[in-house]
Amino acid sequence: xxxxxxxxxxxxxxxxxxxxxxxxxxxxxxxxxxxxxxxxxxxxxxxxxxxxxxxxxxxxxxxxxxxxxxxxxxxxxxxxxxxxxxxxxxxxxxxxxxxxxxxxxxxxxxxxxxxxxxxxxxxxxxxxxxxxxxxxxxxxxxxxxxxxxxxxxxxxxxxxxxxxxxxxxxxxxxxxxxxxxxxxxxxxxxxxxxxxxxxxxxxxxxxxxxxxxxxxxxxxxxxxxxxxxxxxxxxxxxxxxxxxxxxxxxxxxxxxxxxxxxxxxxxxxxxxxxxxxxxxxxxxxxxxxxxxxxxxxxxxxxxxxxxxxxxxxxxxxxxxxxxxxxxxxxxxxxxxxxxxxxxxxxxxxxxxxxxxxxxxxxxxxxxxxxxxxxxxxxxxxxxxxxxxxxxxxxxxxxxxxxxxxxxx
Amino acid sequence: xxxxxxxxxxxxxxxxxxxxxxxxxxxxxxxxxxxxxxxxxxxxxxxxxxxxxxxxxxxxxxxxxxxxxxxxxxxxxxxxxxxxxxxxxxxxxxxxxxxxxxxxxxxxxxxxxxxxxxxxxxxxxxxxxxxxxxxxxxxxxxxxxxxxxxxxxxxxxxxxxxxxxxxxxxxxxxxxxxxxxxxxxxxxxxxxxxxxxxxxxxxxxxxxxxxxxxxxxxxxxxxxxxxxxxxxxxxxxxxxxxxxxxxxxxxxxxxxxxxxxxxxxxxxxxxxxxxxxxxxxxxxxxxxxxxxxxxxxxxxxxxxxxxxxxxxxxxxxxxxxxxxxxxxxxxxxxxxxxxxxxxxxxxxxxxxxxxxxxxxxxxxxxxxxxxxxxxxxxxxxxxxxxxxxxxxxxxxxxxxxxxxxxxx
Numbered sequence: 032x033x034x035x036x037x038x039x040x041x042x043x044x045x046x047x048x049x050x051x052x053x054x055x056x057x058x059x060x061x062x063x064x065x066x067x068x069x070x071x072x073x074x075x076x077x078x079x080x081x082x083x084x085x086x087x088x089x090x091x092x093x094x095x096x097x098x099x100x101x102x103x104x105x106x107x108x109x110x111x112x113x114x115x116x117x118x119x120x121x122x123x124x125x126x127x128x129x130x131x132x133x134x135x136x137x138x139x140x141x142x143x144x145x146x147x148x149x150x151x152x153x154x155x156x157x158x159x160x161x162x163x164x165x166x167x168x169x170x171x172x173x174x175x176x177x178x179x180x181x182x183x184x185x186x187x188x189x190x191x192x193x194x195x196x197x198x199x200x201x202x203x204x205x206x207x208x209x210x211x212x213x214x215x216x217x218x219x220x221x222x223x224x225x226x227x228x229x230x231x232x233x234x235x236x237x238x239x240x241x242x243x244x245x246x247x248x249x250x251x252x253x254x255x256x257x258x259x260x261x262x263x264x265x266x267x268x269x270x271x272x273x274x275x276x277x278x279x280x281x282x283x284x285x286x287x288x289x290x291x292x293x294x295x296x297x298x299x300x301x302x303x304x305x306x307x308x309x310x311x312x313x314x315x316x317x318x319x320x321x322x323x324x325x326x327x328x329x330x331x332x333x334x335x336x337x338x339x340x341x342x343x344x345x346x347x348x349x350x351x352x353x354x355x356x357x358x359x360x361x362x363x364x365x366x367x368x369x370x371x372x373x374x375x376x377x378x379x380x381x382x383x384x385x386x387x388x389x390x391x392x393x394x395x396x397x398x399x400x401x402x403x404x405x406x407x408x409x410x411x412x413x414x415x416x417x418x419x420x421x422x423x424x425x426x427x428x429x430x431x432x433x434x435x436x437x438x439x
Numbered sequence: 440x441x442x443x444x445x446x447x448x449x450x451x452x453x454x455x456x457x458x459x460x461x462x463x464x465x466x467x468x469x470x471x472x473x474x475x476x477x478x479x480x481x482x483x484x485x486x487x488x489x490x491x492x493x494x495x496x497x498x499x500x501x502x503x504x505x506x507x508x509x510x511x512x513x514x515x516x517x518x519x520x521x522x523x524x525x526x527x528x529x530x531x532x533x534x535x536x537x538x539x540x541x542x543x544x545x546x547x548x549x550x551x552x553x554x555x556x557x558x559x560x561x562x563x564x565x566x567x568x569x570x571x572x573x574x575x576x577x578x579x580x581x582x583x584x585x586x587x588x589x590x591x592x593x594x595x596x597x598x599x600x601x602x603x604x605x606x607x608x609x610x611x612x613x614x615x616x617x618x619x620x621x622x623x624x625x626x627x628x629x630x631x632x633x634x635x636x637x638x639x640x641x642x643x644x645x646x647x648x649x650x651x652x653x654x655x656x657x658x659x660x661x662x663x664x665x666x667x668x669x670x671x672x673x674x675x676x677x678x679x680x681x682x683x684x685x686x687x688x689x690x691x692x693x694x695x696x697x698x699x700x701x702x703x704x705x706x707x708x709x710x711x712x713x714x715x716x717x718x719x720x721x722x723x724x725x726x727x728x729x730x731x732x733x734x735x736x737x738x739x740x741x742x743x744x745x746x747x748x749x750x751x752x753x754x755x756x757x758x759x760x761x762x763x764x765x766x767x768x769x770x771x772x773x774x775x776x777x778x779x780x781x782x783x784x785x786x787x788x789x790x791x792x793x794x795x796x797x798x799x800x801x802x803x804x805x806x807x808x809x810x811x812x813x814x815x816x817x818x819x820x821x822x823x824x825x826x827x828x829x830x831x832x833x834x835x836x837x838x839x840x841x842x843x844x845x846x847x
Contacts, residue, residue, distance in 0.1 A: 061559045066474045086555060090572075093548060097575035104583045125533035129540060132580065136544045140501060143551040147494060150558055151469045164498075167505035172540065175512045 033246075033256060036103045040260050044267035047095035051088050051271035058087055059282060067149065069283050073223065073341040073348060073407050080280055083149040085288025088268040089142035092291075095264045096135055103260070104128055126176050127253060133172040134261060134298045138291065141165035141214070145290030158218070158286075159211055165294055166210040169301060170203050185436045206301050209310075213300075214293030216316035218286060219323065220394060220414075222338045223348070223407055225277035227284050228269055229415045230315070231292040235266045237312045237422040238299065241429070245305075254303035265295050278408035311425035315418050319394035322376070326392045330364035331355070337391035339399055339410070347404040350378065350390040357387050376400075441654075441664060444511045448668050452675035455503035459496050459679035466495055467690060475557065477691050481631060481749040481756060481815050488688055491557040493696025496676040497550035500699075503672045504543055511668070512536055534584050535661060541580040542669060542706045546699065549573035549622070553698030566626070566694075567619055573702055574618040577709060578611050593844045614709050617718075621708075622701030624724035626694060627731065628802060628822075630746045631756070631815055633685035635692050636677055637823045638723070639700040643674045645720045645830040646707065649837070653713075662711035673703050686816035719833035723826050727802035730784070734800050738772035739763070745799035747807055747818070755812040758786065758798040765795050784808075 062068065062081035070077045107124060144161040147153070153161075180202035184192050198205075221227045239262050242255040272288070275281045300309035310317075326333035332355045339348040360368065368389070371377045378400055380388040390396045398413050399405060405413070470476065470489035478485045515532060552569040555561070561569075588610035592600045606613075629635045647670050650663040680696070683689045708717035718725075734741035740763045747756040768776065776797070779785045786808055788796040798804045806821050807813060813821070 058559070061561075065559050067558070086551075090552070090555070094572055094575065097572070097579060100576060100579035101582050108583075125537070128583065129533070129537045132537060132540045132544055132576065135576065136540055136547060139544060139547045139551060143494075143547060143554065144498070146551065146554065146558075147498070150475070150554075151466070151473050153469075164502055164505070167502065168508060168540065168543065171505060171508035175509050175516075175536065 033252075036106055036256075037259055037263075039102050040099055040263050043095050043099050044263040047091050047264050048267040048271050050095075051091045051268045052274065054091070055084060055087060055271065055275050055282060058084070062282075067285075071224070071280060072338065074279065075343050075346070080283050082283040083146065083285030083287050084272065084275070084282040085284040085286075085291055086142060086146045086149075088272045089138075089145075089287060089291040091271075092264055092268045092295075093135065093139055093142070095268070096131075096261070099260065099264070100131065103131075103256075127257065129172060129176065130257065130302050131260070133168050134257075134302055137165050137169045137210075137298055138294050140168070141290045141294035142287060145285070145287035148290070149285040149287050158215060162210045162214040162290065162294065162297075163207050165290075166207050166297070169210075169298065170206055173206070173301070174203070183437065187436070206306075209300060209306055210294060210297040213297040213309075213313070214290045216313050216320065217293050218289035220316050220319045221289065223395060223411055224280040225273065225411045226395075226414060227289055227292070228273045228276045229411055230418050231288075232266065232269050232273060233415060233418040233422060234292075234296060234312050235262050235269065237425065238262055238296070238309070239266065241305070241308060241312075241426070242303075251304055254305065258299040258303040258305075261295060261299050265292070278411060308425070308429050311428055312422055314421035314425060315394060315414070322392050322394060322397060324392075325364065325367045325371075326353070330367055331360065331389075331392070334391065337393050337396070339395055341407075342404065345404065346406060348399060348407050348410055349404045350396045350399045352378075352388050353391055354386055354388050356385050357381070358385070441660075444514055444664075445667060445671075447510050448507055448671050451503050451507050452671040455499050455672050456675040456679050458503075459499045459676045460682065462499070463492060463495060463679065463683050463690060466492070470690075475693075479632070479688060480746065482687065483751050483754070488691050490691040491554065491693030491695050492680065492683070492690040493692040493694075493699055494550060494554045494557075496680045497546075497553075497695060497699045499679075500672055500676045500703075501543065501547055501550070503676070504539075504669070507668065507672070508539065511539075511664075535665065537580060537584065538665065538710050539668070541576050542665075542710055545573050545577045545618075545706055546702050548576070549698045549702035550695060553693070553695035556698070557693045557695050566623060570618045570622040570698065570702065570705075571615050573698075574615050574705070577618075577706065578614055581614070581709070582611070591845065595844070614714075617708060617714055618702060618705040620701075621705040621717075621721070622698045624721050624728065625701050626697040628724050628727045629697065631803060631819055632688040633681065633819045634803075634822060635697055635700070636681045636684045637819055638826050639696075640674065640677050640681060641823060641826040641830060642700075642704060642720050643670050643677065645833065646670055646704070646717070647674065649713070649716060649720075649834070650711075659712055662713065666707040666711040666713075669703060669707050673700070686819060716833070716837050719836055720830055722829035722833060723802060723822070726829075730800050730802060730805060732800075733772065733775045733779075734761070738775055739768065739797075739800070742799065745801050745804070747803055749815075750812065753812065754814060756807060756815050756818055757812045758804045758807045760786075760796050761799055762794055762796050764793050765789070766793070 059081045062083065063079060067082045068079045069082045071080050104124065141162065144165055148157065148161065180199050181195050181197045183195050217227055217231060220230060238258060242258045242262070245255045246252060272284060276284055296309060300306040325331040332353055334353055337351060340351045342349055368377070372379050376397065377392065378390045382388070390400055394414065395410060398410055402413070467489045470491065471487060475490045476487045477490045479488050512532065549570065552573055556565065556569065588607050589603050589605045591603050625635055625639060628638060646666060650666045650670070653663045654660060677700070680692060684692055704717060708714040733739040740761055742761055745759060748759045750757055776785070780787050784805065785800065786798045790796070798808055802822065803818060806818055810821070
């Protein structure tokens with residue numbers, strides 16, 4: 032039955048792809064009229080590009096999933112039908128059913144809040160609050176359905192904690208933070224044409240490959256099936272969006288898409304029971320976050336925008352820089368830049384008057400530090416290449432290496 | 440256990456009320472900055488009033504409901520706990536659980552689509568499509584959980600159809616149309632300060648009274664409990680919104696609120712199994728719709744806006760009118776105005792040159808036809824009075840009269 036269900040899911044995904052492909056161009060003017068647009072700063076003609084199109088593909092995704100709801104349950108019911116009574120079989124998968132619905136509730140809520148953020152331009156602290164709100168139903172259902180908060184310990188600490196440990200409420204905090212992490216991780220590594228959607232496509236593809244491997248191995252079949260059901264339509268609508276968002280962008284995706292994508296990943300990670308593996312697929316985002324820390328937490332002065340600088344003459348992107356006096360930095364700031372300088376991870380130019388010029392600490396700028404001025408399209412491709420490489424590393428960590436740490 | 444659950448629900452509702460009361464004024468400027476505002480045409484100073492605040496109370500409602508999710512199930516589980524195994528009792532109410540989640544999914548989806556409509560200003564045909572999309576998950580879960588499409592026949596047609604009739608797919612169409620009806624019914628009877636929220640408050644209160652009566656009688660306890668769980672928080676956030684939306688409005692509620700309210704009513708009607716009674720509570724909206732038909736379907740010329748006309752000198756509202764030549768009307772149009780004229784339901788002024796001036800056919804204008812120019816605050820009060828009267832009529836139909844038509 033699983034094959035038929037996945038095939039039908041794939042069919043719905045294909046439908047969603049063409050639907051999204053068709054409606055995105057038709058809605059473009061409506062977004063501009065509604066004052067939802069941005070200027071593309073890395074182009075010669077700084078055209079007005081419709082913004083927040085993520086809400087559109089999010090809605091197409093939801094409709095596709097709504098239509099899919101009855102499929103797995105009707106098929107499984109048919110397979111397990113009690114022939115004599117003709118009634119609902121005792122094995123009707125209630126818990127899976129409610130999981131699918133609550134996953135959609137969390138995602139729908141996140142799209143709503145993301146769109147509200149795009150329209151109303153909420154403050155920074157809201158960006159942490161909104162994903163927490165949207166995960167609430169998930170946590171509540173987890174509480175009612177399982178309330179299992181026990182984690183298996185890695186081998187090398189079992190002497191200290193035993194084989195497993197019940198971490199209680201910490202487990203819920205962990206799940207909530209996972210959603211905050213996933214949504215914001217994609218939102219932070221953004222700003223050049225196609226990057227948000229590009230990285231989401233690769234994460235989604237990595238998850239699907241992982242699901243396929245685990246399904247073949249027969250591990251945790253329910254969780255991975257569940258993940259496939261959500262990931263195929265997500266991949267489909269993201270591909271459609273990619274067609275319009277890749278260089279040169281005809282549409283921007285908005286925070287809505289970053290939230291939508293991040294929440295979808297968090298939901299399959301949590302309810303598919305592979306949240307640790309999921310985090311491995313976010314390696315570039317984690318590296319970007321770590322690299323950004325000196326500026327994010329103000330140890331090094333941070334300008335309002337850290338996007339690369341566009342040179343209209345050559346049509347290439349250059350690093351964007353920040354300027355400060357060396358003695359402005361406190362002791363921690365000094366330590367951080369020294370480490371980064373030592374490993375040649377930043378540019379560093381000292382002026383005679385004591386001022387220092389260095390690049391802004393983002394992964395996009397780092398690519399430009401290494402490769403010099405590059406065309407925007409190529410920067411996106413390089414960053415997507417990094418994402419693919421990191422996914423390969425993730426699989427190496429997950430399969431050969433994990434057996435040293437956990438029993439598999 | 441029911442009493443404790445309802446009490447906790449009420450407590451959460453009170454919290455939601457104060458939360459909404461607190462955040463509405465804080466977000467006002469953000470809405471105006473986002474270009475979401477309208478001018479109040481029935482005031483001397485046509486100030487800019489923030490629009491679509493419905494999305495805010497919708498979100499507060501959702502958060503309140505998310506926090507409520509575990510309450511009924513934890514309590515019922517505790518009551519039915521299998522002491523020996525300590526495990527989940529065999530009687531765990533899976534179907535009720537999934538109903539609550541899917542109800543929230545439909546409502547959340549409707550708030551999202553409503554807000555998108557407010558921001559993007561979608562076309563008229565979308566107004567019929569959007570509620571249909573948002574009801575999809577509800578219908579899908581209904582299909583998986585029950586798929587009971589049999590209706591009980593009224594006594595007087597049982598000779599023809601038998602005691603009950605399985606209407607199959609028509610039942611799903613009926614449920615989908617109920618959602619379209621509820622959402623648009625509130626949206627059509629609107630336009631003066633406080634009217635959308637005012638009517639919603641009275642419908643919600645009527646539903647709660649009906650639920651209380653049925654719970655006391657012990658009829659369909661599960662359905663009515665379910666309805667109470669959603670209606671109390673809805674009433675709470677609507678009351679908070681009413682404080683700012685009543686005359687003179689400091690905020691407008693937008694299509695978002697109309698959709699949100701209509702969907703919440705449709706959901707409790709469908710999943711609470713009292714959709715026919717629910718329709719009775721919409722009598723003024725039905726009357727408004729019937730009265731509007733000649734203009735809605737263009738039998739009589741319909742201007743773009745049919746709001747009453749404001750007289751800045753007296754601060755009173757007058758009927759707004761439409762003008763046409765009598766010979767423009769086709770045969771059906773002529774018949775309709777003749778009937779309306781005969782029963783004195785419209786004003787009718789024939790000019791010497793063959794033109795005719797008559798009021799626009801809305802319930803708001805009808806109140807002004809009967810009572811003459813009235814202050815805006817009073818018009819809203821009158822229409823709310825009509826709503827209360829109609830609810831009383833609904834109870835009379837539902838209780839003493841229904842026993843003639845159905846067995847009770």
